[in-house]
Amino acid sequence: MNAMIHPRATMALCPYAGKQLSHALFQGLTRREMHRVEQGFSKETYASGDPVPRDPDAMPFLGLVLNGALREDVRDARGERRLFALSFAGELLSPLGPRRVGGQLTALEDTTLLTCARDGFDVLACEIPRLQLNLLHLLQGQIVETQRWQTLLGRKSASQRVASILAWFHARQGGKGELVLPVNRAELGQMSGLTLETVSRQIRALEKARVIGLPQPTRVQVLDEAMLNSLTGDALARRAA
Amino acid sequence: MNAMIHPRATMALCPYAGKQLSHALFQGLTRREMHRVEQGFSKETYASGDPVPRDPDAMPFLGLVLNGALREDVRDARGERRLFALSFAGELLSPLGPRRVGGQLTALEDTTLLTCARDGFDVLACEIPRLQLNLLHLLQGQIVETQRWQTLLGRKSASQRVASILAWFHARQGGKGELVLPVNRAELGQMSGLTLETVSRQIRALEKARVIGLPQPTRVQVLDEAMLNSLTGDALARRAA
DNA sequence: CGCTAAATTGAGTAATCTCAAATCACGTGG
């Protein structure tokens, strides 16, 4: 994307930045359609820590994370703000329409976001049926993803939850040998429904078991990927006919 | 999308049964569009306990529960079948596309289901933009619903989970004074991530606290709705500016 | 009236949380 310096939350709009937009939402579109899409969407870049100035209540929108990562915080029953979800490159940013009260998006690293007002998207989708199909595919993926969390939160032990989250980050970051935890222990706990102490103990246990290395608290080397995956408790349970 | 006879499962197909199809998915459609819709969807009825003979893996479809209720079972990591979700009248039946391996739908009571193959729906949605908009609204609602479960499973105590589930059934069944639990204690436990014993103890505790009455194990009288709601732990947390 | 499955209850155990203290990581100023 291009140069863009900003103190806090400056944000540049560039309807078409010269490079191809690449995202599953645009799969299979013709060049003409892509051109149309580029007019309807706007691209924004955020530096690490920048809030995304959007109020989905006021104006529903569709967001695509082109690269980087975002965190979504919600306000819980007691009014506390807590980490609710993370979105990585290639993902759809939250669903659409009004989000939970008090939701807030923040860039975790340098992030490029492609957004489009909900109304505008409806128009585009009518013109480009393929766009609609792609959106449904993405939403489906999102729901499957949510089900994974439901399993995690409902039926897993602390060690399985932590292994699952690490494996998830690992996969999201391309399966490299080393991954970076974009959130601290307390936030890992909020995501997994555990306390920060329990998260810490489980991570250390994985380190002591030589499943992971921990050169720094936020850096994790995956030493034994197979073991990590098996510790998630997600059996290979395919076909049990 | 027509005639199809099934071995087991009493189920009648009636492309158009004379009565108006009423569902949020069809809100705002013209009569002409409704006619088109009626051709694309098929209506099926199931008696209590009937399985819904669908393999979403083989043929993705969209399902609307017109009345009655369905349960969805999935196969967990150990290959065990367990209750995953319930769908009541007016709801969208699972999302779309491939479901988890081993998923199975079963009618909990006399149920009318309106279904449409995924491909057919895409065609319809192109013709009728409003249909697509409505679907997105429904999906959004579904995701919000899933988030509610995520909160329940991740951050609630046993008593809050049980209160939440009862309050949820209560709301789903129209908020009458008495509600019927369509599932047993073990299944309530599977939904809420608790054991059947814990569910039982919590329900009895609510009874002893005179929040609910329990004339029969599957019948619950809501004696103190306000108390029940407060016990869910979902604070009224609006605006805390 | 049995029979069977569901539900309840009890007692002991295991896992996780809470609270508190110690250690570590890292940026700042000397």
Add this chain to the structure above:
DNA sequence: CCACGTGATTTGAGATTACTCAATTTAGCG
């Protein structure tokens, strides 16, 4: 470059919660 301060992380110990296993009671049904 190093001491210092702050916040994150780790560790420990005891309290709680929910689970497990077992026994008992209840509900539904022929």
